[in-house]
Amino acid sequence: MRRYLFPVILGVSGVVVLMSLGFWQLDRAEEKRVYLDEIEIRIANAPIPLPAVPEEGPHKFQAVTVEGQFTGEYLEVLAGQKGASPGVMVIEAFALPDGRRIMVQRGFVEEEARRVPRPPHEAKVEGNLHWPDDSSSSTPPPDQKTGLWFARDVPAMAARLGTESTLIVASAPTGDGIAPMPVDTSGIPDNHWGYAIQWFLLAATWAGMTLFLLWRIRTRKV
Known part of the structure; x- marks a missing residue:
């Protein structure tokens, strides 16, 4: 059994770490969704007078x-x-x-x-x-x-x-034949779902490699 101990520990630890990174990316994806929704609301809000001291945090978009x-x-x-x-x-x-x-x-x-x-x-x-x-x-x-x-x-x-x-x-034409380029959220990266899938695939690959290693150890023992 000692032959299996280190590969099992290594395999389980690797899968746990990779799965944790995948779930972390899912959490980040939810945070980004909320952030993008807030931006869409700010963009669509009725315009207000220009603040005396515009600040990026509360006033962006x-x-x-x-x-x-x-x-x-x-x-x-x-x-x-x-x-x-x-x-x-x-x-x-x-x-x-x-x-x-x-x-x-x-x-x-x-x-x-x-x-x-x-x-x-x-x-x-x-x-x-x-x-x-x-x-x-x-x-x-x-x-x-x-x-x-x-x-x-x-x-x-x-x-x-x-x-x-x-x-x-x-957000609207200002004359002189200049076409407005309104802000939107299309240019804000939102790749967290893709990253999560990558981590989960790596976890599955790691688990598969661990099982293959255990099988090789077993066949050598036999």
Whole structure:
């Protein structure tokens, strides 16, 4: 029996650990579902006035409305849309009547329309507060010649435009032929079910290998 002791302990321990990781992923999947439901509710809520001090925790994806003026100062981020030619995402400075300056992600413009003038104009904007950070260690810095950005970085863009680190993603057209790119939950990873299945399959494989090892030990003994 001592021959079987170590393989059994190793096999049972491995299965327990792998199954625990699978159930942990199921718990995470439920937490992510609740989180995504909360986001959907915030996105769909009736818009509120812009908070005096927007904070990512309580206000991310909150629907808001503001009135003021697009200043004509904008940044372009490399982007693409299904069914459209390559283009850019336009993020423009927006001046509020009380003197605050924020940023508005107005939406997508195809490459051919990038040079169309976008003069300052008054507007009412409805959208959602967002704090995206698409950049990574491999993201190149903005192109010095063209001014094109390759990812959204709210603090860096705010510093460039001289605004608060507050970004509203417009949910409706803001003029100048710019197509809005409203926020949604499709870009938020939700892979926990897949990870859970992987852990359970590994547990089953580990159990199978343990049984095979025990069989080999038995046949050698015989």
